[in-house]
Amino acid sequence: MPEITRAEVAHLANLARIDLSDDELDHLAPQLSVILESVASISGVAGDDVPPTSHALPLTNVFREDVVTPGLTPEQALSGAPAVEEQRFSVPRILGEEQ
Template identity: 65%
Template sequence: MPTISRDEVAHLARLARLAVTEEELDLFAGQLEVILTSVARVGEVAAADIPPTSHAVGLTDVFRADVPRPGLTQQQALSGAYATEDGRFRVPRILDES
């Protein structure tokens, strides 16, 4: 039976870039425990020699003619941005040092 600690949930939230609250940690730890216990039933199936399926329809390389196709204009691409500057996305600093 899988057990998932509050610390593990906090770690998962960090990995998933979710600034969860203390109350959420309590709630999610309990709920994820219940869900994981249930889904762990996949382990009951003897499947050592069974190949995995990632996709129901076989994936094949898809090609297209090597001709230019119009994409979004710069204006369209920036149309949903929170902030822009000089025709680019303006984002917060990416390094920790200010």
């Protein structure tokens, strides 16, 4: 029976960058276990010979011409930003490494 432990929820929340409180962790772990138990019912329903469907309709090769089209002005681009400096998005200090 699949079960998500509290520690696993904490790990997943970390991957998903959500700072869950202890209360939320306590609350979510059993709820997710219930949901997971239910959705796990599909394991084994489809055999190895069944191809997966990632797209509802079988379209392929939808391409754009390589031409420049009008985008946003910097003012529009930055209009929703919590903070702006030097026509750039101002973000809190970045830990870790440069990309």
